[in-house]
Amino acid sequence: xxxxxxxxxxxxxxxxxxxxxxxxxxxxxxxxxxxxxxxxxxxxxxxxxxxxxxxxxxxxxxxxxxxxxxxxxxxxxxxxxxxxxxxxxxxxxxxxxxxxxxxxxxxxxxxxxxxxxxxxxxxxxxxxxxxxxxxxxxxxxxxxxxxxxxxxxxxxxxxxxxxxxxxxxxxxxxxxxxxxxxxxxxxxxxxxxxxxxxxxxxxxxxxxxxxxxxxxxxxxxxxxxxxxxxxxxxxxxxxxxxxxxxxxxxxxxxxxxx
Amino acid sequence: xxxxxxxxxxxxxxxxxxxxxxxxxxxxxxxxxxxxxxxxxxxxxxxxxxxxxxxxxxxxxxxxxxxxxxxxxxxxxxxxxxxxxxxxxxxxxxxxxxxxxxxxxxx
Numbered sequence: 001x002x003x004x005x006x007x008x009x010x011x012x013x014x015x016x017x018x019x020x021x022x023x024x025x026x027x028x029x030x031x032x033x034x035x036x037x038x039x040x041x042x043x044x045x046x047x048x049x050x051x052x053x054x055x056x057x058x059x060x061x062x063x064x065x066x067x068x069x070x071x072x073x074x075x076x077x078x079x080x081x082x083x084x085x086x087x088x089x090x091x092x093x094x095x096x097x098x099x100x101x102x103x104x105x106x107x108x109x110x111x112x113x114x115x116x117x118x119x120x121x122x123x124x125x126x127x128x129x130x131x132x133x134x135x136x137x138x139x140x141x142x143x144x145x146x147x148x149x150x151x152x153x154x155x156x157x158x159x160x161x162x163x164x165x166x167x168x169x170x171x172x173x174x175x176x177x178x179x180x181x182x183x184x185x186x187x188x189x190x191x192x193x194x195x196x197x198x199x200x201x202x203x204x205x206x207x208x209x210x211x212x213x214x215x216x217x218x219x220x221x222x223x224x225x226x227x228x229x230x231x232x233x234x235x236x237x238x239x240x241x242x243x244x245x246x247x248x249x250x251x252x253x254x255x256x257x258x
Numbered sequence: 259x260x261x262x263x264x265x266x267x268x269x270x271x272x273x274x275x276x277x278x279x280x281x282x283x284x285x286x287x288x289x290x291x292x293x294x295x296x297x298x299x300x301x302x303x304x305x306x307x308x309x310x311x312x313x314x315x316x317x318x319x320x321x322x323x324x325x326x327x328x329x330x331x332x333x334x335x336x337x338x339x340x341x342x343x344x345x346x347x348x349x350x351x352x353x354x355x356x357x358x359x360x361x362x363x364x365x
Contacts, residue, residue: 005330015330023327024320055330072319094317096273108314109322111307126322138327146327149318 003057003142009047012058020138020146025072028150030086034163035140036061038171039198044131051115051132060088060128061170062140063163069150077151084154086147088171090126090137093152109149110135168202176202180210187211190252193233196224204231216251218244276312280305 005015020029038061043049063085069078078084090110091103098106106125110116115133116123126148129139138146147154157166176199185191191207193200196219207215208231217228218236225235234251241247261280268275282301284291294300311321 001328003328003330007330013330017330018328020328021326023323023325026318026320053329053336054333055336057329092314092318092322108318111310111314111322113310114303114306135322136324138324138329148322 001143003138004059005054006044006052006056006058007054010045012045015055017057017142019144020142022068022070023146024148025070026149026151027070028066028073028078028147028154029068030062030064030084030140030145030147030154031067032062032064032140032143032145034063034167035059035142036167036170036172037141040130049131050119051112051136053132053136056129056132056136057138057142058129059139059141060130061167061172062086062128062145063157063167063170064145066150066154067144074151078154078156082154083157083159085157085166085169086128086140086145087153087155087169088128088130089124089153090128090135090148091152092149098152103153112136172198173202173206175199176204177206177209179203180206180212185210185212188213190214190216190255192216192218192248194218196221196228196235201227201231204228204233208232214252216248276309278305278309 001017001019002014003017005013005017007013022029037059041058044052044058063083066078066080066082066084069075069080087103089104089106091098091106092108095106095108097103104124107113107123109126110123111126112133112135113123119133124134126137127134128137128145129141137148155169179199180191180203183191185207189212191212191214193203193207193215196204196217200217200219201224204215204217215228215231215233216236217225217233218238219225219228220237220239222237225237228235236244236247238244259280259282261278261282263279264275264277266275266277280301284294284301286293291300295303315321
């Protein structure tokens with residue numbers, strides 16, 4: 001298969017490699033149909049996060065078709081032919097944290113937890129394609145991927161929905177949604193969002209889903225502001241107004257809740 | 259070598275506490291112990307890793323691993339380190355030293 005490999009700081013290359021294989025009973029192999037480059041992949045590209053290794057396969061936002069499942073995978077939950085979006089956090093489904101649905105804190109999926117504890121204070125779960133302190137699982141910017149604990153993470157997608165409508169469920173849509181969720185939006189609220197990058201675009205749409213009446217999006221790039229408008233937001237180009245806070249007060253009669 | 263393993267119920271139905279106490283005096287004295295730590299073979303750290311693997315096996319039915327997964331071309335230094343010690347996370351140069359220091363502090 002072909003895969004995008006991290007070959008050193010600032011160096012990426014597409015390599016032809018052996019296809020992944022089942023290594024554990026609860027693994028599955030996915031033929032990847034869509035994959036994304038995350039903004040956080042730039043931190044690896046630029047060398048800001050240690051414990052990458054030359055030859056590591058990049059990518060933690062991917063989806064595809066299940067082509068092989070290990071003997072320990074519950075067939076009621078996942079079987080060959082299923083179309084799935086793979087969540088980027090690897091969760092075992094059995095530990096203290098997984099039982100409380102705190103999947104990103106799974107304390108079984110990252111045997112290199114002690115490296116993350118040193119650098120971050122505590123360790124998250126294992127992650128796809130995101131350094132060896134998250135255990136160095138091969139990523140999804142490839143034609144095939146190995147998915148550990150495959151009866152827990154992958155989300156089954158019905159036929160008829162195109163990839164580009166669902167692939168964002170792997171990471172970026174939940175990230176934007178979580179941001180909106182964290183400000184405790186009540187029906188009728190007005191929400192201002194600083195920055196209109198990809199995560200913010202999902203935060204804008206999530207804010208409306210959570211009941212916001214108005215969303216005011218702030219950026220300086222017209223193409224991002226236009227995309228925010230398409231999502232229903234009012235916009236402020238901060239290079240064209242004197243004072244963003246004063247502008248917000250004028251727009252909302254000081255009733256800006258978030 | 260001497261020691262014991264205790265299994266004790268955790269409070270409020272939160273599972274089982276596993277407590278392992280191993281008395282082990284590695285041969286070679288303090289110098290050997292320092293070298294063992296450098297190589298990631300400090301007994302306390304290895305014991306902790308064994309307990310984590312045991313916990314994973316009991317809870318999930320398997321021991322999580324990336325050994326054997328497909329990857330791109332490794333550097334010569336990485337490949338040599340992997341060959342010398344398959345358990346050790348791979349990393350060359352300064353970052354590996356940083357991580358080994360962390361391992362020593364934990365141990």
